[in-house]
Amino acid sequence: MRNSMRMFAAGRRLLSTAVADAPMAKPAVKPASPNFSSGPCAKRPGYALSNLADAPLGRSHRAKVGKAKLGAAIQKTRELLEPAGLPSDYYIGIVPASDTGAVEMAMWSMLGPKPTTIVHFESFGGDWHTDAVKQLKLENVTNVQADYGVLPDLDSIDWNTDVVFTYNGTTAGVRMPPSWAPPADRKGLAIADSTSAVFAMEMPFANLDVVTFSWQKCLGGEGAHGMLILSPRAVERLESYEPPWPMPKIFRMTKKGKLNADIFTGATINTPSMLANEDYLDALDWAKSVGGYAGLVKRANANLGVLESFCDSTPWMEFLAVDPATRSNTSVCLKVTDLDAAGVKKMAALLEAEGVAFDVGAYRSAPPGFRIWCGPTVESSDLELLLPWLEWAHAEVKASA
Numbered sequence: 001m002r003n004s005m006r007m008f009a010a011g012r013r014l015l016s017t018a019v020a021d022a023p024m025a026k027p028a029v030k031p032a033s034p035n036f037s038s039g040p041c042a043k044r045p046g047y048a049l050s051n052l053a054d055a056p057l058g059r060s061h062r063a064k065v066g067k068a069k070l071g072a073a074i075q076k077t078r079e080l081l082e083p084a085g086l087p088s089d090y091y092i093g094i095v096p097a098s099d100t101g102a103v104e105m106a107m108w109s110m111l112g113p114k115p116t117t118i119v120h121f122e123s124f125g126g127d128w129h130t131d132a133v134k135q136l137k138l139e140n141v142t143n144v145q146a147d148y149g150v151l152p153d154l155d156s157i158d159w160n161t162d163v164v165f166t167y168n169g170t171t172a173g174v175r176m177p178p179s180w181a182p183p184a185d186r187k188g189l190a191i192a193d194s195t196s197a198v199f200a201m202e203m204p205f206a207n208l209d210v211v212t213f214s215w216q217k218c219l220g221g222e223g224a225h226g227m228l229i230l231s232p233r234a235v236e237r238l239e240s241y242e243p244p245w246p247m248p249k250i251f252r253m254t255k256k257g258k259l260n261a262d263i264f265t266g267a268t269i270n271t272p273s274m275l276a277n278e279d280y281l282d283a284l285d286w287a288k289s290v291g292g293y294a295g296l297v298k299r300a301n302a303n304l305g306v307l308e309s310f311c312d313s314t315p316w317m318e319f320l321a322v323d324p325a326t327r328s329n330t331s332v333c334l335k336v337t338d339l340d341a342a343g344v345k346k347m348a349a350l351l352e353a354e355g356v357a358f359d360v361g362a363y364r365s366a367p368p369g370f371r372i373w374c375g376p377t378v379e380s381s382d383l384e385l386l387l388p389w390l391e392w393a394h395a396e397v398k399a400s401a
């Protein structure tokens with residue numbers, strides 16, 4: 001069977017090369033959902049606004065009903081994550097400003113008492129380095145950096161320092177390898193920006209001290225809300241260290257030197273959207289229905305497999321991630337090897353004009369190409385229907401060159 005697949009792929013490459021510059025017929029069938037954006041991401045299959053009818057609109061988030069709804073979001077998150085390895089003594093809270101707010105809360109509240117290492121290989125990780133050096137003005141910062149498409153030398157990380165890193169590079173399509181984890185005997189904190197990883201990848205939760213993500217990524221929730229998970233080691237840092245800089249109200253996680261545990265039961269720092277929270281609850285229920293965390297990972301891996309097969313048999317399409325072990329199974333970044341940036345943009349414009357694929361262009365600071373969201377809310381059947389449209393758009397652009 002494997003040899004047959006290789007022969008099929010080789011034949012398809014020859015055919016694709018032969019017709020690369022020729023027009024081809026427009027495919028007849030479109031994906032049921034053309035939403036392949038990397039944030040906000042596709043809603044779950046079967047989503048309907050009517051599922052949010054129980055949202056306590058017009059009610060205070062501090063009222064009994066509001067607290068119960070926010071508390072349920074935290075509890076259902078825990079019920080999905082603990083079977084995947086999240087320790088039961090970790091705190092889970094809802095915080096402002098999406099994943100960005102959650103990461104910056106951790107950085108502004110915890111960094112300083114130890115040297116800091118920033119590990120980054122894409123746009124947002126670069127932002128965390130900027131925060132550490134130019135905003136917090138930390139004196140002892142090690143920059144462990146790599147270009148788009150590759151990871152830096154992970155063995156060079158000094159875990160005696162506090163380490164801030166991106167677990168999955170949403171703008172680069174590169175992730176930490178599945179076998180990788182911070183050492184259990186680390187002296188510093190492991191602070192993981194995990195917004196496009198949680199709910200789609202197996203993660204070493206017990207070896208992470210801070211985990212951040214947002215509702216808008218892997219479960220397709222609405223924007224503006226972040227999630228912050230803290231280990232007991234992170235809580236100890238909060239309670240033993242007071243930063244020398246002024247702390248904005250929305251970053252404050254302690255009261256009188258102790259963790260403000262109310263944040264981690266649903267008493268949010270600022271006013272949350274109860275409609276967005278209801279939307280997240282709906283996504284969490286769906287996640288449970290497809291097999292929980294393991295089921296979500298399986299769906300994302302299957303989606304990646306669709307694009308891997310396509311790239312294997314398409315001579316002009318390649319992954320931006322150089323090492324297959326580091327390929328993201330959510331924000332899949334691809335490059336077109338025989339078109340320049342203008343040509344790739346034309347392809348993306350054709351796909352959007354046909355209502356086939358929305359928001360699939362590469363991130364603005366990334367190399368030209370495509371970024372196709374393959375998280376668990378995307379159906380493999382839609383990705384399979386997208387593939388002939390990619391070939392059609394490529395042929396159209398090549399023919400008009």
